[in-house]
Amino acid sequence: MKLRLSRETLAEAVSWAAHALPARSAVPALAGLLLTAVQDGAGAGSLAVAGFDYEVSARFLAEAEVDEPGSALVPGRLLADLARALPGGGHEVELVAAGSELTLRCGPVQFELPLVPVEDYPHLPALPPVLGSVDGGLFAEAVAQVAVVAGRDETLPFLTGIRLEFSPRTLRLVSTDRYRLAVRDIPWTPAAEAAGAEPEKPQEPVDPVVALVPARALHEIARSLAKGERIAVSAAPDDSAPGGGLIGFSAGGQEATTRLLGADFIRYQAVFPTAYAGSAVIERQPLLEAVRRIALVADRHRPVRLAFTAGRVTVDAGAGGEARGRQTLDAVFPATAEPITLAANAGYLVDGLSALPGEEVELHYTTPTRPAVLTVAGDDGYRYLFMPLRSA
Template identity: 40%
Template sequence: MKFRVERDVLSEAVAWTARSLPSRPAAPVLAGLVFEAVESEGGEGDNGSVTLSGFDYEVSSRAQIGADVTEPGRILIHGKLLADIAKSLPNRPVEFSTEGSKVLVSCGSSRFTLQTLPVEDYPALPTMPTATGAVTASGLASAVSQVAIAAGRDDTIPMLTGIRVEIEGEKITLVATDRFRLAVRELQWKPEQQDMSATSLIPSKVLSDTAKALTGGDWVTLALSGGDAGEGLIGFQSGDGASSGAKGSRRMTSRLLSGEFVKYRSLFPSEYNITATVETAPFLEAAKRVSLVADRTSPIKLAFTQGEVTLEAGAGDEAQASEAMDAVLDGEDISVSFNPSFLLDGLQVIDTQYAQLSFTVASKPAVLMGRPALDAPPQEEFRYLMMPLRVPGQSAG
């Protein structure tokens, strides 16, 4: 095998595929990246292409880059090591050529001789399901980051470590919960079929990593194969279409989680008695400060009165903190306690100037939403539901 490729193109592709490689591979070959070089098919400006792929039995990633291929072939090179090498090479074209079981990587006057891994032992990569639609890369990334915070991290209930994706026509809904809070985000997309309807459960970590990793292009193509019918894969693709001559495309597939997801829609109250609106950034800052004296289990208390909110944490003999700031309250005075990290998680992903908290009563779940301005309605595309903490003696205070 022999090919020549631009340094930047190479290092970016290697870094991208190597990031999904397992740090403790189940089998030695899985630490490798497969390089497959194919010659030009004779198209204008087409000198051939190299496909890099990695797999850890759950997630596969594949990057295709344009390269000047003089001898086609397929080899397996240690991915993390090559990533380290690729990013420190001088900015000159890089040439790969095999010599027996070694591969020679030369760039300018630098030369690396690396041992290859046995490529014939490498497992077959899952095939990409057929495309079901496309979503903007930045839209997907921001939506996933908003929802992923609520996903469970405890493997005892694997279903909760996933993000549920519901597709209904031109709307995608992402949902995640760990039983204490729940995040829902809706976004628009371009389905292949207008009337399509599908659901699947994607491991949260995978979806977060993938959404971040695919921000390179404008659009991300989603490819979903039905979770119940047996095949359970989701594919993502960014870059130019799936045609064979495409250069610079990125693909990932991930296995899905199976299991019945929480029936979450009924958890949201149908109407709210009290809404409180605060300015997001100062409120987040204040909540962070006050939370410093609260440990993971002790609550942060928000006491809303007309025109003001007081944040309090710590009680009794322990360290205490409190801070007051402006708030617009619509309804009666209310005082609610939350797990501080759950509150901070939610506030951190609100990207509007104001944030609105909606309540029915203090003991029922509260809903956090973004609000662009005080005279504008809240944005319902993202909703974050939090269970309040029951605090002993709260009714007395």
């Protein structure tokens, strides 16, 4: 294998593929990045850099000047470190694999890296069939908003995932840790519609295509994909079919796949109240700062309280014999409404208020012990539900 490409392109390709390198692995080959140089009939060349850990794969396809096609398996972390450290100044990078070594040259710098036998590397999964596409920046924002509540308990796999529901017009993302629930709806374009077919008009509601994706992997993929492009989403949710139980994402030269979680999600729609007793509108940033500030005097096992009265909300924490704090903010809360106090985990409030994008938030409530929901004022495209606590 022998090829040349720009230093910047190599660094970008290696950085992307390194997302799939395992932190530790009993299989030495998985610690490597697979480099594959090809040349088509017209003489155009390309380099594919890929990483895989049996759960997540990442592949970057870049243009390259290929003299000798071939493959090489190179120590991944080392190559990533070297790619970042190569000298600038417009130098090209030359990669030459011969015998048991890969020679990397960039201007006055040269490295020799040991090669791992390519035949030891597992077969990389192919992208499943394309379902449709979504705006990259909007998708990354939505994933971040719901990933904040995903659980960490590996003994309950569904808590560690983000549920994706692909309906004819809407992509819904849902996650929960049992104490909180986040739902975000964003527009997307099905593949058939993008190809020019008339949108289907079913007489009866059609069940959405559903995929439960590991939250940590999806968050990393979404934030790393090119934000200025549309992301093609590929999925084979049925793990009984060839290539099933897999979802893929691609944009530009970047591709990634991850295995789906084989677990049933909760009936989350039933968790939301069917009706609210009332709501209050508050400026988001001042409320976020107040919760952070007042939480400093609260024991981690005690809640922060939000007390709503006509035209205001008081954030307070602490009790007799302890440190106490309070701050009062303006709020749109009717004088005719019954005052109410909600006690909540301060971290949960901070997470929800941080995830909301608007200048004003609306807190919807029923009773002090039933679920409350935060949204952007006048917009329920993102709903953050949390369980109030018993006030101390």
